[in-house]
Amino acid sequence: MAEPPGGYFGRALVVDLADGRSSVKHLEERVLRSFIGGAGLGAWLMHECCPAGVDPLAPESPLIFVFSPLVGTPLTTSAKFAVVAKSPLTGRLTDALASSHFAISGKLTGHDAIVVHGCCPAPSVLMIDGESVSTIPADDLWGLSAAETETRLRERMGPAWRVAAIGPAGERGVRYATISHDGRHAGRGGLGAVLGSKLCKAVMVKASRKVASADPSAVLGAARELRQRSFGQATAKYRELGTMANLLAFNAISTLPTRNFSAATFEDAQALSAEQVAELRQVARNSCASCSIGCEHLYRSREGKQVRMEYENVFALGPLCGVGDPDFVIAASGRCDELGLDTISTGGTIAWAMECAEQGLIDARWLRFGDGNALLRAIEEIGAREGLGDLLAEGSRFASRMVGQGSEAFAAHVKGLELPGYEPRTLQAMALGLAVNARGADHNRSGAYEADLSGEHDRLRGGEAHVRAAIETEDRAAIMDSLILCKFLRGVFADPLAEWAQLLNKVTGWDADADELATTAQRIVMTKRLFNLREGWTREEDWLPRRFLSESLQMDSGREASLPPERLESMIDGYYQGRGLKRNGLPTPELLDELDLVTLGVDGGQSPVTKGD
Numbered sequence: 001m002a003e004p005p006g007g008y009f010g011r012a013l014v015v016d017l018a019d020g021r022s023s024v025k026h027l028e029e030r031v032l033r034s035f036i037g038g039a040g041l042g043a044w045l046m047h048e049c050c051p052a053g054v055d056p057l058a059p060e061s062p063l064i065f066v067f068s069p070l071v072g073t074p075l076t077t078s079a080k081f082a083v084v085a086k087s088p089l090t091g092r093l094t095d096a097l098a099s100s101h102f103a104i105s106g107k108l109t110g111h112d113a114i115v116v117h118g119c120c121p122a123p124s125v126l127m128i129d130g131e132s133v134s135t136i137p138a139d140d141l142w143g144l145s146a147a148e149t150e151t152r153l154r155e156r157m158g159p160a161w162r163v164a165a166i167g168p169a170g171e172r173g174v175r176y177a178t179i180s181h182d183g184r185h186a187g188r189g190g191l192g193a194v195l196g197s198k199l200c201k202a203v204m205v206k207a208s209r210k211v212a213s214a215d216p217s218a219v220l221g222a223a224r225e226l227r228q229r230s231f232g233q234a235t236a237k238y239r240e241l242g243t244m245a246n247l248l249a250f251n252a253i254s255t256l257p258t259r260n261f262s263a264a265t266f267e268d269a270q271a272l273s274a275e276q277v278a279e280l281r282q283v284a285r286n287s288c289a290s291c292s293i294g295c296e297h298l299y300r301s302r303e304g305k306q307v308r309m310e311y312e313n314v315f316a317l318g319p320l321c322g323v324g325d326p327d328f329v330i331a332a333s334g335r336c337d338e339l340g341l342d343t344i345s346t347g348g349t350i351a352w353a354m355e356c357a358e359q360g361l362i363d364a365r366w367l368r369f370g371d372g373n374a375l376l377r378a379i380e381e382i383g384a385r386e387g388l389g390d391l392l393a394e395g396s397r398f399a400s401r402m403v404g405q406g407s408e409a410f411a412a413h414v415k416g417l418e419l420p421g422y423e424p425r426t427l428q429a430m431a432l433g434l435a436v437n438a439r440g441a442d443h444n445r446s447g448a449y450e451a452d453l454s455g456e457h458d459r460l461r462g463g464e465a466h467v468r469a470a471i472e473t474e475d476r477a478a479i480m481d482s483l484i485l486c487k488f489l490r491g492v493f494a495d496p497l498a499e500w501a502q503l504l505n506k507v508t509g510w511d512a513d514a515d516e517l518a519t520t521a522q523r524i525v526m527t528k529r530l531f532n533l534r535e536g537w538t539r540e541e542d543w544l545p546r547r548f549l550s551e552s553l554q555m556d557s558g559r560e561a562s563l564p565p566e567r568l569e570s571m572i573d574g575y576y577q578g579r580g581l582k583r584n585g586l587p588t589p590e591l592l593d594e595l596d597l598v599t600l601g602v603d604g605g606q607s608p609v610t611k612g613d
């Protein structure tokens with residue numbers, strides 16, 4: 001077997017939790033170069049390892065931790081990994097990224113990815129120390145938060161171990177449960193429920209190997225330079241106030257989703273603003289492993305706990321639920337972290353339920369917009385799957401199907417994934433990005449809002465420029481998520497694809513250029529789409545909920561924002577054309593050929609596939 005390129009081991013560890021047996025899947029250089037790592041390599045591995053049509057919570061459904069060639073280098077923000085699975089919330093591919101020492105130690109077990117399938121006979125913890133794979137009982141950990149689990153395991157087994165764990169929500173199969181470590185979360189799509197369905201409370205990893213870059217001194221030089229650039233103006237917002245700085249800015253331009261997307265400005269935005277909350281409640285600033293930006297801002301709850309706050313959890317648990325008291329929003333956020341709940345889906349599902357309750361569609365008179373105590377009660381019930389929480393634990397799509405009575409029209413999700421804090425009617429490139437993304441409504445895999453906010457086009461009137469922006473930002477995200485570099489670093493690159501290619505070359509020894517990475521990005525986007533296609537995707541899924549297409553928004557500026565269905569359809573047509581897809585969203589044989597997908601074993605059931613190690 002040929003030596004793997006720099007930054008890689010050329011191997012994935014495959015563990016069957018049913019009997020603890022493991023094997024190694026060799027990863028050819030051609031595959032590594034075609035998909036890089038992180039979300040890209042994860043999408044390829046899902047084609048290889050996930051049985052078609054599998055129930056995401058069945059034992060055969062794999063959960064994959066995927067590292068990248070940059071992990072372990074001194075490049076700032078590179079200590080990240082992807083967790084990839086078929087989502088129990090969407091039934092489609094999901095990939096969530098997170099940063100921590102788990103990324104470094106996980107990779108230095110000697111593997112580019114760890115594939116976990118099967119189900120433990122009883123609640124257990126999976127331990128991986130290099131080649132050695134074992135499980136230990138987790139009875140005493142069941143019911144604990146991820147943070148408590150991590151602390152106990154490291155106290156018991158030693159600080160060299162790094163731990164990714166689920167909280168009670170993952171154990172109980174909440175469809176938007178998270179996997180957490182070092183206080184960071186692989187949040188979206190219900191990965192915690194997948195691990196919980198395997199009766200696996202935590203995965204522990206211990207570094208035992210080293211991996212060398214092709215040109216270590218060039219990598220060191222690039223790392224020094226990148227670190228210096230990371231202190232500049234492009235990242236100032238994240239250092240100073242964090243993403244919470246978006247809240248007032250979004251409110252001012254009518255793009256702050258409020259009361260389940262029935263409005264786009266919030267009367268109490270000032271009380272939740274980063275400036276005000278920081279003055280009253282901020283206690284510390286922190287950063288992920290290997291990061292020189294440090295966007296993490298910690299706040300003190302009324303009970304004295306430290307809670308990490310960012311725009312997305314404040315939007316989802318604040319304005320979206322009509323709650324304007326920062327103490328309730330901080331407490332709700334902290335509780336989601338303890339239970340292991342994705343804050344966006346939690347807030348989105350509760351906001352839908354508040355609207356249902358106010359309209360008398362569900363019997364929950366206690367649940368009203370703006371009631372912080374009701375918000376906290378709903379979170380507790382979801383985490384315990386008790387009372388109304390058992391319905392809400394299914395997420396807004398499944399819950400609205402059960403409630404019916406027209407409530408599907410205001411369940412704000414795409415493909416089952418609840419919308420992030422970007423109002424699609426006032427950000428119409430983003431509207432397209434949300435509609436077509438493989439993961440569902442998501443602001444990390446599509447950064448089209450950047451074009452809307454840049455003022456380069458009319459953000460209230462989607463057209464061709466918006467289509468181009470949606471494709472370009474989706475492509476850039478595909479590369480950043482596969483390298484993996486933090487999105488908050490994106491502003492420091494003047495010529496992103498060319499600069500990323502140079503970083504990759506220094507680590508791997510390849511001679512990639514911007515054109516190659518542009519093709520790689522398309523390949524990764526298409527690989528995700530093809531996985532979904534294999535799992536039953538149809539064009540109807542690339543769409544937005546009815547509310548956004550039938551109700552207009554009156555903006556403070558006096559303009560009215562609306563997104564007629566014909567306009568969205570026309571943008572989707574343009575997107576398919578720009579991606580080389582047929583009008584029904586299916587790939588042409590020429591496209592599969594151009595991206596080498598069939599020879600790489602990826603065709604979404606479009607033609608015969610050859611697989612093998």
Ligand code: SF4
Pocket residue numbers: 077099238286287288291292293294295296486487488489
């Ligand atoms: S910028 Fe923030 S999210 Fe990104 S790596 Fe640094 S601390 Fe983590």
